[in-house]
Amino acid sequence: MKKIGVLIGKLYETSEYSEPAEAFKDAGYELVHIGKEKGEKVSDKNGENPVTIDEVADNVSPEDFVALLIPGGYSPDALRSDEKIVDFLRNYFTLDKPVFTICHGPQLLVTAEVLSGRTLTCYKSVIMDVKNAGANYVDREVVVDRNLITSRTPKDLPAFIDASLKMLKERN
Amino acid sequence: MKKIGVLIGKLYETSEYSEPAEAFKDAGYELVHIGKEKGEKVSDKNGENPVTIDEVADNVSPEDFVALLIPGGYSPDALRSDEKIVDFLRNYFTLDKPVFTICHGPQLLVTAEVLSGRTLTCYKSVIMDVKNAGANYVDREVVVDRNLITSRTPKDLPAFIDASLKMLKERN
Numbered sequence: 001m002k003k004i005g006v007l008i009g010k011l012y013e014t015s016e017y018s019e020p021a022e023a024f025k026d027a028g029y030e031l032v033h034i035g036k037e038k039g040e041k042v043s044d045k046n047g048e049n050p051v052t053i054d055e056v057a058d059n060v061s062p063e064d065f066v067a068l069l070i071p072g073g074y075s076p077d078a079l080r081s082d083e084k085i086v087d088f089l090r091n092y093f094t095l096d097k098p099v100f101t102i103c104h105g106p107q108l109l110v111t112a113e114v115l116s117g118r119t120l121t122c123y124k125s126v127i128m129d130v131k132n133a134g135a136n137y138v139d140r141e142v143v144v145d146r147n148l149i150t151s152r153t154p155k156d157l158p159a160f161i162d163a164s165l166k167m168l169k170e171r172n
Numbered sequence: 173m174k175k176i177g178v179l180i181g182k183l184y185e186t187s188e189y190s191e192p193a194e195a196f197k198d199a200g201y202e203l204v205h206i207g208k209e210k211g212e213k214v215s216d217k218n219g220e221n222p223v224t225i226d227e228v229a230d231n232v233s234p235e236d237f238v239a240l241l242i243p244g245g246y247s248p249d250a251l252r253s254d255e256k257i258v259d260f261l262r263n264y265f266t267l268d269k270p271v272f273t274i275c276h277g278p279q280l281l282v283t284a285e286v287l288s289g290r291t292l293t294c295y296k297s298v299i300m301d302v303k304n305a306g307a308n309y310v311d312r313e314v315v316v317d318r319n320l321i322t323s324r325t326p327k328d329l330p331a332f333i334d335a336s337l338k339m340l341k342e343r344n
Binding site for chain 2: 011074077078080081104107110111113123124125128129132133134
């Protein structure tokens with residue numbers, strides 16, 4: 001079964017994980033949750049819906065995954081202080097493999113230094129950070145720029161999931 | 173009584189508010205809590221220690237305060253999506269008046285676009301954002317750059333508070 005890596009940490013935005021995760025599983029993909037500590041249970045912003053971390057970034061390789069999903073909330077802020085996760089994401093992204101991210105997710109791409117010249121959208125509070133990272137910010141429900149699919153908030157999830165499933169189908 | 177403005181929102185880092193707040197009150201300053209909604213009660217990262225918002229940014233002026241305190245946690249992320257708070261901070265900062273901030277606090281200064289050429293420290297996850305904003309990041313417990321005092325984490329609070337009290341004394 002083809003695998004999608006999910007970069008996830010504590011205080012993730014509930015629906016930005018659960019809705020794409022369900023859609024990807026329904027489409028036949030297996031999810032591998034990558035985080036700071038194997039076996040750790042990370043809860044959402046309400047302290048609920050714990051997700052178990054399957055692997056740390058050291059134990060995975062870009063070839064293992066057909067795509068990466070990065071949900072928002074405060075999870076990206078927690079993950080961007082982990083250099084191994086940032087390095088893994090940079091390696092994955094620079095191979096032009098699909099990365100789907102929403103809300104605060106692009107914070108991780110800023111730290112990975114891969115946004116120069118790229119076009120994307122994100123949550124309002126992160127706009128200045130992606131602009132300062134050299135990206136072209138646009139205010140749209142979903143933006144597809146080569147391997148990168150981005151959205152702004154949970155309201156955009158239907159368009160985000162549709163675009164992500166389409167890219168998965170085209171590339172696999 | 174001379175006033176210090178505190179820019180504060182939900183999910184603030186407990187000690188990064190409570191310890192400087194206590195020190196400033198002990199030194200004879202009155203605190204005015206500025207946030208998104210007057211009368212709102214904002215809790216810390218543990219959902220505890222509610223702080224009541226005294227004023228919104230529209231109703232205050234830089235002349236009202238001898239300094240601003242910006243605690244960390246996820247509070248700065250919540251505040252940086254409020255354009256009136258960002259505008260107030262930009263106006264205050266560009267008058268060269270004292271701004272004391274720690275941890276994630278510099279995120280607000282990034283959005284206010286006042287960090288170009290300035291030297292500061294901050295929490296690890298925010299380093300790339302302050303560098304991309306044109307600031308010179310240094311890894312020290314406290315950094316004093318003209319009107320700006322910054323620290324990294326709650327561990328740095330004693331040095332942060334000492335430097336802040338010293339600047340208040342020199343300037344008042």
